[in-house]
Amino acid sequence: MYSWANGLKQGFKNLFRNRLFTLASIGTITACLFLLGMFYCIVVNFQGIYSEVETTVGVTVFFDSGVKEDQINQIKAQIQARDDVDKVNYTSAEEAWAQYKEKVFPNNKDNILTNLDSDNPLADSASLEVYLKDASSQDQVIDYIKSIDGVRSVNASESAAKNLSSIGKLLGYASAGIIIILLGVAIFLISNTVRIGIAVRHEEIAIMKYLGATDFFVRAPFLVEGMLIGLIGSVIPLCVLRYLYARVVTFVTSQFSLLSALISFTPVGEVFRLLVPITLLIGLGMGFLGSWFTLIRRVRV
Amino acid sequence: MLLIVLDQVSKIYPGNVQALKDVDLKVDKGEFVFVVGQSGSGKTTLFKLLLKELEPTSGNIYINNKNLEQLRHSQVPRFRRGVGVVFQDFRLLKDRNVYENIAFAQRIVGVPAHRIRKNVMTILELVGLREKYRSYPSQLSGGEQQRVAMARALVNNPPLLLADEPTGNLDPKNAWEIMRLLEAVNKRGTTVLVVTHNRNIVERMQKRVVTLSEGQIVADHRKGGYIYV
DSSP states (O other), X not given: OHHHHHHHHHHHHHHHHTHHHHHHHHHHHHHHHHXXXXXXXXXXXXXXXXXXXXXXXXXXXXXXXXOOHHHHHHHHHHHHTSTTEEEEEEEOHHHHHHHHHHHHXXXXXXXXXXXXXXXXXXXXXXXXXXXXXXGGGHHHHHHHHHTSTTEEEEXXXXXXXXXXXXXXXXXXXXXXXXXXXXXXXXXXXXXXXXHHHHHHTHHHHHHHHHTTOOHHXXXXXXXXXXXXXXXXXXXXXXXXXXXXXXXXXXXXXXHOHHHHHHOOOOOHHHHHXXXXXHHHHHHHHHHHHHHHHHHHHHOOO | OEEEEEEEEEEEETTTEEXXXXXXXXXXXXXXXXXXXXXXXXXXXXXHHHTTSXXXXXXXXXXXXXXXXXXXXXXXXXXXXXXXXXXXTOOOOTTSOHHHHXXXXXXXXXXXXXXXXXXXXXXXXXXXXXXXXXXXXXXXXXXXXXXXXXXXXXXTOOSEEEEESTTTTSOHXXXXXXXXXXXXXXXXXXXXXXXXXXXXXXXXXXXXXEEEETTEEEEEETTOOOOOX
């Protein structure tokens, strides 16, 4: 019991004994976890947008001339039966023509193209719009549809899905790389801070050994010190990120109304529900590892 | 009954520096022993071996019938709690007062808080510093600081007290007082082993004297004075 109490008390004291190194370590962890949090916020929002886009990324299927509506409905049911397909909408040739007219001359009751209604130029343009559950399965779905009899062509917004997916991956790799480097630097700095603490308290540690202190008794204050550095270094970026996230969302939605109509930001609560425990755990973990590596090498009774 | 047994103990440091060579030594429980010798004779190495701070290159050391070589790392703290240690330079924590310096030793071994105060004040009474329990080391004389160090070494009631040059930093009057205190502790049943250079003290005390020279025991007098080697 006293070992824990002593560890906590001395750990707090150690923070102030090597103020400069403590500040450097806290600063590095703060920078590291701030970047981690920032990338996390971006990735979470990106994923939100990506999932939205996924549901809107569709595949349009056109049919050979002469394929009847019954046959198209059969094909529709066949495609619908796949697990990776979300929904399939049928657009008849007449609907396609009506949509085209509306697109070319919007809100015009006396549409000049109405003259062509009896001889629909898009007679062979009945189509199925296939919406996928997951954009990554697009290629398989397209191959499958192309293999169905009566299908003339398949149009897909292939590049949009692939670009989104690859940007997401690139962002993930880049952020992971930067974070790993910063984590390494932070652990090194904590290790250095603890090493200096050990040097400063060298005499006291020697006395403790002679008096029969256990490894745990001697090491506990340094472990506490490292973990406190990690904890403080994780609370600071969380507070800053919480403040900035709300500000950025407010700024973007008020200043760029067009952009805010296209994308919706992930709510603060949802982002921080996972970010808070992750950041605190990483901070404490780094503090623990940084001090532990030094202690097992340098403090042994 | 034997408390310390050194059986053919040798210690060779890296670079083939021989500090101790085939040392045989037996110390009974309750004995008072001086270990004397010139610088480099192996006194400090012997001291460190008895604390299991160093491992012998060959031979065995038994304390209280326990072979130190067979102690696991996790058993070392418990072993050291049975050995009180006093150094020439006192090694007190300068940022803590007399009471805290001694209570620290009790806390390390897990003595309950309500017993610490009683134990500390009792041991301060023994060393004659009860009134100065609030003083910091810087406010004490050398002799007083050494008495605090002795109180710290004795507060956990170790059966063995090792003192490395305990009078080295003291004037003759304070040195003699410390020796009288060590003698009083010895009379209470604690085995005392003192490493020293202080010829006057050794001759005056008339206790057992083990003389080391070049890592070997060259004399062991049951009740002798300082041997010149």
